[in-house]
Amino acid sequence: MELYKLTIHEAHKLLKNKEISSHELTRAVLDRIRDTEEKVDAYITVADELAMAQAEHADKVISGGDISTLTGIPLAIKDLMCTKGLRTTCASNILENFVPPYDSTVIRKLKAGNAVIVGKTNMDEFAMGSSNEHSGMKVTRNPWDLTRIPGGSSGGSAAAVSADMCIGALGSDTGGSIRQPASHCGVVGMKPTYGRVSRFGLLAFASSLDQIGPLTKDVTDCAILMNTIAGYDPSDSTSVPEDVPDYTSFLRKDGLKGITVGIPREYHEVQGLDPDVSNAVKDAIRKMTDMGAECVDVSLPHSKYVVSVYYVIAPCEASSNLARYDGVKYGFRDKDKTTLMEMYRSTRSQGFGSEVQRRIIIGTYCLSAGYYDAYYKKASQVRTLIMEDFKNAFETCDLIMSPVAPTPAFPIGEKVDDPLTMYLSDIFTLSANLAGIPGISVPCGFSADGLPIGIQILGKHFNEKTLFSAAYNFEQETDFHKRKPLL
Amino acid sequence: MKITKDEVLHVANLSRLEMDDESVDKFVGQIGTILEYVETLNQVDTEGVTPTSHAIFLTNAFRDDEPGEHLDRDIAIENSPEKEDGSFIVPKVVG
Incomplete structure (x- = not known):
């Protein structure tokens, strides 16, 4: 049996029945990483020794009869959640040698359940990007086609789950950074309601939008990880x-009767929507209607302003959050500079990559004297209108469904020098972060080229349960999540 | 042009970033395109609309003022690139 292929719930059953040990499972995952990392480049740090020690400990706990759903399960963590004693880089040269002195709350919770952390996954630097090409460390490749991007910014976590280089993973989502790579890599990814999961120990990008969530091989695993974090x-x-x-408890195969699904009419007008994506999503919605869901037309009138609002607010918050990287408290410092100001400038210019610098400049510009009202305040007002759109739409439906991304994974290099085009590919995912609502990406088909496509399901604040219920019922009727990339 | 070379240099200075001519020119073009796109926000009537900075309704998160666990000082500054006697060392600030 190839143990690395297991889901969390399958591995848990085998561990519980003592048919396998965490030692064997963790070893299998680490060997799988060793064999495939050269192709996929999903990890920034692989924690072999630490993981094996955690596995030994988990086996002791299990033999003592005390097993939780995550005990002994090898997980991958996006490299922006603090792990005590284990390097955490945010894929940035400015934090290349940062070893956190404490655990983020999510890591503390995983450790309390005796999960095994196999390593820290690649991402766009400071989570700013939709392709992983903006990592300061390496470019992760899509396991389904190694010439294509895995999506971003949690591309390392999505690729690792898809290529069976871990059993499950955590990512973070500020504008689609869990859902979009999940869709591109053919796995399940959830962005919970804002405030549902603690951000303590998550390196901040845009604090009013950031949220941690799971990337997993199926919907059941996603619910299991959510229970813990x-x-x-x-x-x-x-x-x-x-x-x-x-x-x-919401994963019951009882159909979708009584659930009303809203289809935003504005999403039909999105330019550049790939026909394979459009057809896969339409087929998925038809399937859900067959399963008892009722479809209604809804309107999100301010949809066309979502990209503008996001790409003002997120850089503004980022420019403020990233002021802390000054070469004094942690991370890289240019030690050759003799005045404080020269040291700040040189450290930050060498430490941050170009996308991060671009966003710092945009954010600082939009917050600077004379421009604050025109950009930041204006965007924050339109954000209110976007939130009201969702509130109104959810008066006539329980869930909203749409594509996750307008196209399947694009080729590496295609958009890297054209930031606006890259930003526009986030059109379907950004609004959930602006409105603070939960969203999940579930595999719903493949393009003619064999690339995975996901459907996005959005719900009301704190209504993850309906997302799980719909996603689970859909998944049980399909086998998209069972297909694996050939590596 | 939405943003000038001088404005990019001014904002870079505010952000404590230094830039060579090539980067400034690239940023003038790229950031100009992004800001032009963002201009579409001016089509929206926001008269009287309250700005949102936080999507979830929460009142102040107060807690009791009780001492708790904290990082030991040496551990807290362990990652500093230059340190001495429990303090950060920085280049000379005043002349």
Whole structure:
């Protein structure tokens, strides 16, 4: 049996019945990484020794009869969540040697469940990008076609799950950074409601939009990971004190009767929508209608302003958040400079890559005297209107469905020098972050070239349960999630 | 042009970034294109609309003021590129 191919729930069953050990499972995953990393380049750091030690410990816990759903399960973590004693780079030269002195809350929770952390995955630097080409470390390739991007910014996590280089993974989503790579790599990815998962120890990009979530081989695994990472955390003042239900309890194969699905009419007008994507999403919606869901037409009138709003607000927040990288407290410093100002400038210019610098410049410009009202305030007002659009739409439907990305994964190099075109490819995912609502990407088909396509399901605040219910029922009727890339 | 070379240099200075001529020219073009695109926001009537900075309704997150666990000082500054006696070392600030 190729153990690395297992899902979390399959591996858990085998571990629980003592048919396999975490030692064997972790070894199998590490060997798989060793054999495929050269092709995929999913990891920035592989933590062989640490992972094996955690596996030994997990096996002891299991033999003591104490097993949780994640005990002994090898997971991959996007390299922007602090892991105590394990290098965390944000794929940036400015943090190349940063070793966090503490664990982020999500890592603390995984460790409390005795999960195994096999490594830290590649991403666009500071999570700014949709392709992983903006990583300061390496370019991850799509396991389905190694000449194409895996998506971004959680591209390393998505590629690692897709190529069976881990059993499950965590990513973060500021404008689609979990859902879009999940769609491009043929895996499941959820961006929870803003405030559902603690951001404590997550290196900040845009604080009003960032949210941590799972990337997994199927919907059940996604619910299992959410059960562990969701919940209020006093260390994150934006986390919300709402009870966390058992998300796996909504995974019942009882059809979609009683669920109303809204299809935004504005999304038909999106330019550059690939016909394969359009057809796969239409087929998926038809299937859900066959399963009992009712489809209604809804309107999100401010959809055409979403990219503009996002690409003002996110850089503004980023320019402020990234002011902390000054060569003093942690990370890289140009030690040759003799004045403080020269040291700041040289350190930051050498430490940050071009996309990060571009966004810092845009953000600082939009926040600077004379431009604040025209850009930041204006964008924040239109953000209110975008939120109201969703509120109105959700009065007539439970879920909204759309493509995740307008095209399947594009070739490496195609858009890297054209930032606006790259930004426009985020059109379907950005609004969930602006409105703070949850979204999930589920495999729903393949292009003529054999590239995976995902469907996005959006729901009301804290209504992850309906997303899980719909995604699970759809998944059980299809086999897209079972197909694997040939490596 | 939406943003001039001087404006890019001014904002780069505010952001503590230094840039050679080639980067400035590239940024003038790329950022100009992005800002032109963003101009579409002016089509939206936002008279009287309250700006949103946070998508979830939350009132102040107060907690009791009790001492808790914290990082030891030496551990907290362990990642600093230059440090001495529990303090950060920086280049000379005043002459």
